[in-house]
Amino acid sequence: MKSSNLGYPRIGKNREWKKALEAFWAGSIDEASLVQQMEQIRHQNLLRQQEKGVELIPVGDFTYYDHMLDMAVMFGMVPKRYEYEGGPVSLATYFAMARGSKEAVASEMTKWFNTNYHYIVPEFGERQPAITENKPLQAYLEAKEKYGIIGKPVIVGPYTFVKLSKGYEKNEFEIIVDQLVPLYIDVLRELELHGVEWVQIDEPAFVRDVSEQERAIIKRIYTQIGQALPHLQCMLQTYFEAVDWYKELVSLPVKGIGLDFVHGAKRNLTHLKTHGFPADKILAAGIIDGRNIWRASIEEKWELVNEISEIVPLEKLWLQPSSSLLHVPVTVEAESDLPEEVVSALAFSDEKLGEVQLLVQGFRYGKYVISKEIAQNEADLLKLALSPARNRQDVKNALRQITAVKLERSIPYLERREIQQNTWKLPLLPTTTIGSFPQTAEVRQARQQFKKGNWTVEQYDAFIQAQIKEWVKIQEELGLDVLVHGEFERTDMVEYFGEKLDGFLFTKNGWVQSYGSRCVKPPVIYGDVEFVAPMTVKESVFAKSLTAKPMKGMLTGPATILNWSFARDDVSRQEVCEQIALALRKEVEALEEAGILMIQVDEPALREGLPLKKEEQAAYLEWAVRAFRLATSTVAPSTQIHTHMCYCEFHDFMDVISELDADVISIETSRSHGELVSVFETGTYDKGIGLGVYDIHSPRVPAVSEMEDMVARGVQLLPPDQFWINPDCGLKTRGREETVQSLRNMVAATKAIRNRLTAQSGR
Structure with missing residues (x-):
C-alpha cells in the first residue's frame, strides 16, 4: 500500500502566492521576482507533503x-x-x-x-x-x-x-x-x-x-x-x-x-x-x-x-x-482561538495527509500501531457531536413547524409587478449595481483597527457612514436609478452574515482559492443556525436617509451561505440550508419594517451545489428553491425582491430561476460575451432581468459602444421593460477610478438605448 x-x-501557508501575484500586477515587483517567489512557494508545498509522508x-x-x-x-x-x-x-x-x-x-x-x-x-x-x-x-x-x-x-x-x-x-x-x-x-x-x-x-x-x-x-x-x-x-x-x-x-x-x-x-x-x-x-x-x-x-x-x-x-x-x-x-496550526471541541475535530490539507498516512501505517504494520490515535480520534468527534451548539431544540422545533407550510408570495408576480411599477416609477431599463463598491486600503485598515480594538464602535461607525455618504453621492452624480450602500462594513458576503448568526465559527487562516488571486476564508457551520439580531438594517437605513432614490438592502441567500461555507457533516445539507433560511427571513422582515422595500438576496452559488448526477439534481433544486422562498416569501407585494447569480451556465436553468419567484434577477453576461442572452432566443422568461453588461474581474474599462451592443441584443429578444442594467457582479475588488468610469459608461450606454427605444415607440 x-x-x-x-x-x-x-496559495501557501500564509497566502504568499496571492501576495506575490498582486504585487506583480500592481507593479511592486518585476517578473523575475515573481518567478522566484513562485518557485519558493512550490518548493515549500512539496516539502510539506514530503514531511507528511x-x-x-x-x-x-x-x-x-x-x-x-x-x-x-x-x-x-x-x-x-x-x-x-x-x-x-x-x-x-x-x-x-x-x-x-x-x-x-x-x-x-x-x-x-x-x-x-x-x-x-x-x-x-x-x-x-x-x-x-x-x-x-x-x-x-x-x-x-x-x-x-x-x-x-x-x-x-x-x-x-x-x-x-x-x-x-x-x-x-x-x-x-x-x-x-x-x-x-x-x-x-x-x-x-x-x-x-x-x-x-x-x-x-x-x-x-x-x-x-x-x-x-x-x-x-x-x-x-x-x-x-x-x-x-x-x-x-x-x-x-x-x-x-x-x-x-x-x-x-x-x-x-x-x-x-x-x-x-x-x-x-x-x-x-x-x-x-x-x-x-x-x-x-x-x-x-x-x-x-x-x-x-x-x-x-x-x-x-x-x-x-x-x-x-x-x-x-x-x-x-x-x-x-x-x-x-x-493547515490547522494557526487555529488556537477556536473552541477546543471544534479545533480537535478539524482537518485541513496537512492534517488530511496525516490521516492518509496514519491509515497506511496501520495497514502496513497492524492496527494496534495506531490504536491510541484511533481512540483519541473517536473521543474528539464524540465531544463535538454532544456539543450544545449542535443540539438546539428551539431551532429544530422551528424547522418542524414550517415543514408543511406553502411558501409563496401573497399574490402572483404579474400583479406584484404592476404594484411595484406604480410604487417606484422607474425609467425604462433602470440602472443599478450588484451591491459592493471598492474596498480600498483605507477601508481594510479601518476594519483592522476596529477588530484589534484600536477604534471604538463610534469611530468605526463614523468611518463607515462617511464611505456610504461618499458613494451615495457618487451614484447620484452618475445618474444610477437604484442605489446601494456599498457594503464597506463587510469583509465577505458570507463571512459577514456568519459572524452575526449563531452556529458559525471563523478560522484565523482558513483561506482557499476561489479564482485567480481571490482567496476566501469560508465560515465554519459547526452548530445549529439561529438569528440573533438585525445584521444589515443600520447601514441600509442610514444610506436611505441620504437620498430620495430607491435604496436596496443587500443580503446573501441561504444556498450561497451553505455552499460557500464549510458545513457540518452530521446532518443533511438541506436541514442546514433551511436553518439559514429561517434566520434570513427574520432579517428580510426587519429590513422591510425599517422601510427598505427593495431587498436583494444574492444566490450566486445556488447552482454550485447541484449534484453531478442528473437523477439527484431535482431534489437539490427543490429544497434550495424552497429555502430561498422560505427567506423571502413573507414580504408585502410592493416590496421588491432581487437576486443575483453569476458564472454558472444558466442555459438549462431558467425554469429553476423562475421558481425562486424573485421580482428581479441579475445575471452575468459579460465574460460569456453575451452568450447567455441567446437563452432567450429559444426560451422565455416572465420576470425582471438585470443584464450584467461588463466584467468586474478585469481592470479594463469597457467602451460605451460595447455595453450598448450587449443591451441592444437583449431588448431584441424580450420586452425592454423586463430589463435592468448592471455590472455582472459586485465592485469590491475594483479601483475607484475604473469603477466610476465604467459605471459612467454603463449609464451612458443605457441612456442611448433608452432614447433609441423611446424614439422607436414614437413617445
Whole structure:
C-alpha cells in the first residue's frame, strides 16, 4: 500500500502566492521576482507533503492562475484578440487571458464542477492546437533535480479538457479530441523519456452523465495513448462522484484507476463488489474528504479500506484524499482561538495527509500501531457531536413547524409587478449595481483597527457612514436609478452574515482559492443556525436617509451561505440550508419594517451545489428553491425582491430561476460575451432581468459602444421593460477610478438605448 495526493493548495501557508501575484500586477515587483517567489512557494508545498509522508507527490498542479488556463496555453490555445504569435506564451498574455487587458476582454470564467473554484474556459476554433512547452515535464524536472523529489505529474485528461472548453459545436467534439490526442501523446512521451514513474491524468468529467458514443470516444483516446506508450504508468483519476460506467472504465488500457470513496462512496463500493477490479491495475482510493474540513472517523475509514481490500489486495492499493486539496486550507496550526471541541475535530490539507498516512501505517504494520490515535480520534468527534451548539431544540422545533407550510408570495408576480411599477416609477431599463463598491486600503485598515480594538464602535461607525455618504453621492452624480450602500462594513458576503448568526465559527487562516488571486476564508457551520439580531438594517437605513432614490438592502441567500461555507457533516445539507433560511427571513422582515422595500438576496452559488448526477439534481433544486422562498416569501407585494447569480451556465436553468419567484434577477453576461442572452432566443422568461453588461474581474474599462451592443441584443429578444442594467457582479475588488468610469459608461450606454427605444415607440 502507498500514500498518494492528488493536488495541494497553491496559495501557501500564509497566502504568499496571492501576495506575490498582486504585487506583480500592481507593479511592486518585476517578473523575475515573481518567478522566484513562485518557485519558493512550490518548493515549500512539496516539502510539506514530503514531511507528511506522501509517497506519490503531485507536481504540475501548481499554477500562476488556473490549471485549465495552463493547459490552454500549453496547447497554444490563445484567442487572436491577445495578438499571440506562437511559441511559449508570455506572462503578460497569460494574465491578459485570465484578467483581461486594456486591449482585450478576459476569457470566460466558470465554476469547476460543483465546487467554489472558478476556472478559465479554454477557447477552441481560432487556432490549431500545438504544443508550446511541456509544463508537466518542467514541473517534474524541477522537483527531481532541485529538490530530489520524484513527483507524479498531473495533467487534465483530453475528455475533460475538451468537455470543459468552448468554441466548437456539439457535433465537432470528436474532431477536437482527435486533434488533441496526438499532442497528449507527445507530452506523455517526453515524460516517459525523462524517467517519470507515474502520471496522473485527471478525468473528473467521467463522473457526469457520459453517453455510449462518448464512452466509445474515451475508449479510443486511451487505446491510442496505451498503444503509443505501452510502458507508461498512467493513473486515470476521477473524483467528485462515482463513475456509472464502471466496467468500461476499469477495462481501459491504463495502469491505474482513481475513484472517489467519499462523494461517490456507495456507488463505487457497490461497483467494486459487483464487478471486481482488474488484477493488473492499481486502485487509488480517495477515502479522505478533499472538500470539507472535518476530521474523518479513522475507525470508519479503517472499515471502508477493509471492505475495499477484500476485492483489491493491499499491495495494489493507494490511499489518498478524494480530490485535490486546493478546496481546503493548508493547515490547522494557526487555529488556537477556536473552541477546543471544534479545533480537535478539524482537518485541513496537512492534517488530511496525516490521516492518509496514519491509515497506511496501520495497514502496513497492524492496527494496534495506531490504536491510541484511533481512540483519541473517536473521543474528539464524540465531544463535538454532544456539543450544545449542535443540539438546539428551539431551532429544530422551528424547522418542524414550517415543514408543511406553502411558501409563496401573497399574490402572483404579474400583479406584484404592476404594484411595484406604480410604487417606484422607474425609467425604462433602470440602472443599478450588484451591491459592493471598492474596498480600498483605507477601508481594510479601518476594519483592522476596529477588530484589534484600536477604534471604538463610534469611530468605526463614523468611518463607515462617511464611505456610504461618499458613494451615495457618487451614484447620484452618475445618474444610477437604484442605489446601494456599498457594503464597506463587510469583509465577505458570507463571512459577514456568519459572524452575526449563531452556529458559525471563523478560522484565523482558513483561506482557499476561489479564482485567480481571490482567496476566501469560508465560515465554519459547526452548530445549529439561529438569528440573533438585525445584521444589515443600520447601514441600509442610514444610506436611505441620504437620498430620495430607491435604496436596496443587500443580503446573501441561504444556498450561497451553505455552499460557500464549510458545513457540518452530521446532518443533511438541506436541514442546514433551511436553518439559514429561517434566520434570513427574520432579517428580510426587519429590513422591510425599517422601510427598505427593495431587498436583494444574492444566490450566486445556488447552482454550485447541484449534484453531478442528473437523477439527484431535482431534489437539490427543490429544497434550495424552497429555502430561498422560505427567506423571502413573507414580504408585502410592493416590496421588491432581487437576486443575483453569476458564472454558472444558466442555459438549462431558467425554469429553476423562475421558481425562486424573485421580482428581479441579475445575471452575468459579460465574460460569456453575451452568450447567455441567446437563452432567450429559444426560451422565455416572465420576470425582471438585470443584464450584467461588463466584467468586474478585469481592470479594463469597457467602451460605451460595447455595453450598448450587449443591451441592444437583449431588448431584441424580450420586452425592454423586463430589463435592468448592471455590472455582472459586485465592485469590491475594483479601483475607484475604473469603477466610476465604467459605471459612467454603463449609464451612458443605457441612456442611448433608452432614447433609441423611446424614439422607436414614437413617445
